[in-house]
Amino acid sequence: MSLRRWSVTLLAAFAALVTIAPLLWMASVSLMARGEAAHFPPPLWPASPTLENYRELFGSFGVGRFLLNSILISTLATGLALLFTIPAGYAFAKLRFKGRDATFRLLVAALVVPGQIGMLPLFLELKAMGLVNSYAGALVPWLAGIFGIFLVRQYCLSIPDEMLEAARIDGASEGQILRRIVLPILTPIIVTLALYVFLSSWNDFMWPLIILADQDLYTLPVALAANSRQNVQDYEIMMAGAVVTTLPVLILFLALQRYYLSGLLTGSVKG
């Protein structure tokens, strides 16, 4: 029994190591001196670790600007998504209004349609509104999050109706009920949703690539992709760029993984 226990655990440890090896390698190469990684056999550790690549990245490459853009766009996207989806999700779960169920069925059906289908017309629409090449243009898709509404609705269904009725009898307005009673109950799912939107908008690539033309507005992934199509030889600096791009979301996920994984299951299995 004990042998079995160790062999299974060893196998899992090996699989885990293979899986995170590319990430470890990325971090290791980012600390190497210029040109060090381009050798055979490829070195696993830097001979003398240096932060020179990061210094150059924030100096001559101006990565600080892209980092700021990414933080700004992801934070605003998260705030706006919460503002739009939480009241809607609650309304679809708990408020009885005509047309509610039909509308919700349409929303669920729309989940099959990938966002990329409407990308070209959306670009033209935003061009007519003067939002191409602006932060606002990059934020627009995050307002229309059907998945978020769905997630909040699922969670709201478990709130007992009696609780809301009691508040109504006490004379609370619908807005007050949402703010004072429902929001505190929703805290876990709000964290989940916020985390989900922040990570998705941070990692998003195709839409910011299309809508942001000025280099000053680039997010980290767009800037990294643009550079990677040019500086193919500079291993170490590209790895430092990859670390700066992916470390923030990785840390955020590790800190809040419980919320992320529970949301994933609400969204797929139970749905």
Add this chain to the structure above:
Amino acid sequence: MTAAGRVGEVRAGWAMSSPALAAILLFFVLPAIASLFLSFTDFDIYALADIGNLRFVGLQNYERLVENPLFWKAMTNTLLFVAVGTPFIVALSLFAAMLVNSRWLKWRPVWRVALFAPYVTTLVATAVVWRYLLHTRYGLLNYLLSLFGVPPVDWLGSPTASLPAILIFVGWKTFGYNMIIFLAALQTVPRELDEAARIDGAGWFMRLRHVTLPAIAPTVLLVSVLTVAGMFQLFAEPYVMTQGGPAQSTVTILYFMYEEGFKWWNLGSGAAVAFLLFLCILAVTLVQLRLAKRSGAI
């Protein structure tokens, strides 16, 4: 409930849902429908400058696409990604889930989070990392293969190796997500069932085929549908790793749509590609659902 209270509830219901519904209508539904109309026009860089140059051309965009070899290349590449990638990724995810679900496993949460981690990383960043891992001369993968006497593979430079190379990356990036879904399903399979089969002398593969798989069939379908949809939407991977090459072997439908629309500014033709992509995803999803219904999985 008083009549006034009901009116208040109805009003609040619309007030709370209408901002989100308006955004969805304006920025999701409208563009998706407009895509169909756009595909019947010759919207190009001239129409972009002056809308007066826009003409209605009927099915001409579709006719041109059918005659365009690069469109067919993108179509076959994408279907190849779907056909090869889906079973590969579903199997990889299922094995990972079964490993993590094993009752003999110690420190389960640690392995689970490590295996899931690639999924939350930034796609563009890890695509850049993998481009170097797959480097012909200095890449770690070829070095490991050389230890087993395998000659260097030109992963991203040869038209036959580029698709497997990208699939290895996509599999690495996404299997953790499917693994979590499989794990949730596996936890509902009673241990006694597996144990009884073991006592009856069923081997590992027999138990997988006759106990585990039938019990989680709906989840296998769900994960397959999600993976197929994901395979149809590959874009950043070829954009960063191969730029569609070599010999256009990694031009996907979405990559083709992007170039058609935003590189050459043929928005009418790009919209036609988008609409065909939608039809493909819809068709494959419906077929999978029908197959599942027939076999009684759902």
